[in-house]
Amino acid sequence: MNIEEFREYCLSLKGVREKMPFLNVPDKYSRDVLCFYVADKWFCFVNIEVFDFCCIKCNPEESGELQTTYIGIKPGWHMNKKYWISVYFNQDVPDEKIKELVSKSYDIVVKSLTKKEREMLLSSGE
Numbered sequence: 001m002n003i004e005e006f007r008e009y010c011l012s013l014k015g016v017r018e019k020m021p022f023l024n025v026p027d028k029y030s031r032d033v034l035c036f037y038v039a040d041k042w043f044c045f046v047n048i049e050v051f052d053f054c055c056i057k058c059n060p061e062e063s064g065e066l067q068t069t070y071i072g073i074k075p076g077w078h079m080n081k082k083y084w085i086s087v088y089f090n091q092d093v094p095d096e097k098i099k100e101l102v103s104k105s106y107d108i109v110v111k112s113l114t115k116k117e118r119e120m121l122l123s124s125g126e
Helices: 003-012 060-069 095-112 115-123
Strands: 016-019 033-038 041-047 053-057 073-075 084-088
Touching: 003 016, 003 033, 003 041, 003 095, 033 095, 041 095, 053 095, 060 073, 060 084, 084 095
Parallel strands: none
Antiparallel strands: 016 033, 033 041, 041 053, 053 084, 073 084
16 A cells, blocks of 8 residues: 555545644654544544554554554554554555554544534535
């Protein structure tokens, strides 16, 4: 999977928008981070230049098992390690598994939205 395929997949989820929120930070790596949001909450981010891993939300009950199963899944970079994981590309995590985990992250965030936000998401024409 490459950055274009990954981005296209994330944007295919209902109501998702993208943004690069760290353009003014001194750290070059962070400036190149693209975040994917549903409503105003992010569920995934990736460095568009290096494309080494994506950071996604994960149920704490699954996180440890995933990290035990895959060398390419580690605690979330710069995020709460209980709720976020970093999933490395081009390691032992198949592309389909990465997509599944991104989709689960999206679902976790959608479930955390208010009823009004969820209704707006469902009624949007995106």
